Amino acid sequence: MKRSTVPATAAATAVAALLTVHLSAPAQASGTSAFRPASHPILFVHGYNGDGSNWNTMADRFRSDGWPSSHLRQWTYDSRQSNATTAQQVSAEVDRLLAATGATAVDIVSHSMGGLSSRYYLKNLDGTSKVDAWVSLGGPNHGTDTADSCFDTSCTEMRIGSQFLSALNSGDETPGSSRYATWWSPCDTVINPDSTVALSGAANTRTACLGHMALLTDATVYAQTRDMINR
Structure with a gap:
C-alpha cells in the first residue's frame, strides 16, 4: 500500500519528511546468480549531458548476476530536449525492449534527470502498464538549484x-x-536540496556519502537496486 501523497507545491522540509534511511548490507552478494525466469529486462535512462556508457559498471554487475545482455538496454538520447519529448522516446524504447525479449514488463533504472522523463512516461503515457519497477538514483524529482545555471529546455x-x-x-x-524507489546521497552537490529526490509513495533510501556520479558505480547502491527490482 502506498504512503499518502504530498502536494506538488510542498516545501523542501515537507518532502524531507519522506526520506527513509536504509544503509543495511546487500541481501545478496554480487557475483551470484540473481536472474530468474520472472526477472524483467532493464532500460537504463541517463541524466543531463550523459550517455549510455554511464551505466557500464552497473550493467556489467547485472550481467555478472545473470542478466543476459539482451535484457540490458543502455540507451543514449539528446538530454537538451524537453523531458516530455524524451518520455515519448522512452515509450518507444520500452516497446522495443519488450518486443526483443518477449517480456511482459520492464524495469527502468534512471540517474539524475533521467528520472523525470521516465516518470513522465509512467504518469502520462500509460507507462505503468509496462513497467514493474522504477528507480531514481539522485533524481531532481522536486527540482535542483544547480539547474539555475544552465539554459537548455531540459x-x-x-x-x-x-x-x-x-x-x-x-x-x-x-x-x-x-x-x-529512490536513492539520495547527503554528499551529492549536484542535487540540491537533498530532499528533492524523495517521492511520496516510493521507498526512499539514503546512501553513504557519495558524489552524484558515484551513485552509478557504488556496489551497495547496485545491490540494493538489484534486490528492489528483482522481487
Missing part, C-alpha cells in the same frame, strides 16, 4: 518550481501499480 524543467515539475508532481507522485 535544464529549465529541472528548476525548483518549474511548470514541468509542478505538473509532474501534481496529484499522486507514484501512480499506478508500478513499484517506485
Whole structure:
C-alpha cells in the first residue's frame, strides 16, 4: 500500500519528511546468480549531458548476476530536449525492449534527470502498464538549484518550481501499480536540496556519502537496486 501523497507545491522540509534511511548490507552478494525466469529486462535512462556508457559498471554487475545482455538496454538520447519529448522516446524504447525479449514488463533504472522523463512516461503515457519497477538514483524529482545555471529546455524543467515539475508532481507522485524507489546521497552537490529526490509513495533510501556520479558505480547502491527490482 502506498504512503499518502504530498502536494506538488510542498516545501523542501515537507518532502524531507519522506526520506527513509536504509544503509543495511546487500541481501545478496554480487557475483551470484540473481536472474530468474520472472526477472524483467532493464532500460537504463541517463541524466543531463550523459550517455549510455554511464551505466557500464552497473550493467556489467547485472550481467555478472545473470542478466543476459539482451535484457540490458543502455540507451543514449539528446538530454537538451524537453523531458516530455524524451518520455515519448522512452515509450518507444520500452516497446522495443519488450518486443526483443518477449517480456511482459520492464524495469527502468534512471540517474539524475533521467528520472523525470521516465516518470513522465509512467504518469502520462500509460507507462505503468509496462513497467514493474522504477528507480531514481539522485533524481531532481522536486527540482535542483544547480539547474539555475544552465539554459537548455531540459535544464529549465529541472528548476525548483518549474511548470514541468509542478505538473509532474501534481496529484499522486507514484501512480499506478508500478513499484517506485529512490536513492539520495547527503554528499551529492549536484542535487540540491537533498530532499528533492524523495517521492511520496516510493521507498526512499539514503546512501553513504557519495558524489552524484558515484551513485552509478557504488556496489551497495547496485545491490540494493538489484534486490528492489528483482522481487
